[in-house]
Amino acid sequence: MAMSAVLHRHYRAERAISGDGSTYWVVVNEAFELHTEACAWLAGRKDWSYNTQRTYAGRVALYLSYCTEHGMDWTRPSLAQLMAMMRWLIEEPLPAKGRRPAVEPRFRDKGTANKIMGSVGEFLTWSALQGWVPQTVVSVLVQPRFLHHMPSGFDPGEDGQHRTINAQRIKYRVAVPGYEWLSDAEIEKVLDCTTHARDRFLVALLAVTGMRIGEGLGLRREDMHFLPDSTSLGCRVEGPHVHVRRRLNSNNAYAKSPYPRWIPVEAQTVELYAAYRYERDAVAQAESCDMVFVNLFRAPLGEPMKYPSTYELFKRLATRAGFRARPHMLRHSAITRWLRSGVDRDVAQNMAGHQSPQSMDPYTHATGQDKRDAVKLVAAKRKEARP
Structure with missing residues (x-):
């Protein structure tokens, strides 16, 4: 054996x-x-x-x-x-x-x-x-x-006494992986590969809000405040938005951050939600479930979607799109887009649900286009400086 x-x-x-x-x-x-x-x-x-x-x-x-x-x-x-x-x-x-043995x-x-x-x-x-x-x-x-090189925000101590740390002794040397994210064109490609309104709304919601997949699967219908004015719902936040809260859910979906937050959404997201609601209403078993994302096409119908089936969905979408597309990449894409668009780091941190400001550092990575633009900028300035 x-x-x-x-x-x-x-x-x-x-x-x-x-x-x-x-x-x-x-x-x-x-x-x-x-x-x-x-x-x-x-x-x-x-x-x-x-x-x-x-x-x-x-x-x-x-x-x-x-x-x-x-x-x-x-x-x-x-x-x-x-x-x-x-x-x-x-x-x-x-x-x-x-049950089947792996080929490789x-x-x-x-x-x-x-x-x-x-x-x-x-x-x-x-x-x-x-x-x-x-x-x-x-x-x-x-x-x-x-x-020798301290991370951002690290306190070395008055005499540098904290710069000596206890590091893991037994480990392999591995390359530090970069953060994977999708461009706007790649996200549109993934959206085009969806065949159901539910899946299209899920991809769009993660890409716009930067939610973790556990937070998305843990959403309940009461969290979706997609009206221009949510006063009737007991909420003073203006404009369409979604609330993220940590709860115990039957599908084991879990919000990592213990602090509740709200995230604004675009008009297109609201339209996709309406299309999904129309699709969902056609499945009678889903009517009594308060969770937003439920099984509509496979048994048990009407039950909340779980992690395994969601990851299988993204594997199928990635195969159709022809590139890697995982739920967390959409989160990275949203945060990267916020920072590159000039959104204040504190605002981006709040929407992302990060407790530490240092958690935002990996999203300031340089892309190949950034480096190419930098070279072009220097070349243009040299050209201007020539007599």
Whole structure:
């Protein structure tokens, strides 16, 4: 039996439901017994979103399973054992999706391996604070590193004492990925590839508002204030807009930011919503659902759309368009467009739902057109300066 299949039988992440109906993630073994330390670590991360908690639960479950398979004490891993796990992460084929075996084996990339080991390091460091893991293990995980180039907003301290940080020791060298975004022409291409009013409205809404996909799927009809005057709805915001709020939703859609916000929309977005409502009203099962985006073409009809089906939708749109098109790329496109159009950073930050001003820095990246325009500008000025 493949090792990956055995590992999944040892520990895995499972969704749990509390007495008040809220959902959270735990780590269990094959007998559905809770891993006490891992569950305590996850329970203490109240500031994490639902999906972030799910990701970290899966990574820690993978580490615990690896330890079980290789006879390791998870509380006392050596540097050699952790480095062996790093190699295993990229060399061991991933299990096939679905029932059919994959034609070509799939592997994790080095960036994913770094993220997994980073999560393992956070878990072990926290466990050391609880007295469950020796401090000598933590010293293996990190090494001091002096920041020669400080990120924007970083406080080095009066004497530069904060410029030496603890950096992850066990990791692969990988290129820093750039932010992927779509041009206006590419967004129009994706819109042209949609075949239903619902899908067209979803793409347009994400592109205009810069919402995260979890925020979009978590919208309810009461959040759509598309009238010129929303006073009758108890809202004083002028013009058509949409409200984004964090809630517990049956489809597990989750707003990352805990702070509610509203985002204005264009007249075209309102028109697309009207077309979608007409399409939706033709499905009787959708009438009683308060969520905005629901299943209209596949069972269960009328139920809220979920992450897996939404990502499958975007995969189909990307195939038709002929280029990568993921939901988060539309968010990057919206924020990039705001900043390039001269929108104040504070306003863009508020609409994006970012808590930190530094979160806006990646969206000020230079494109190939920016560089070409810069060269043309310098050449034009030289030409003007010639006698």
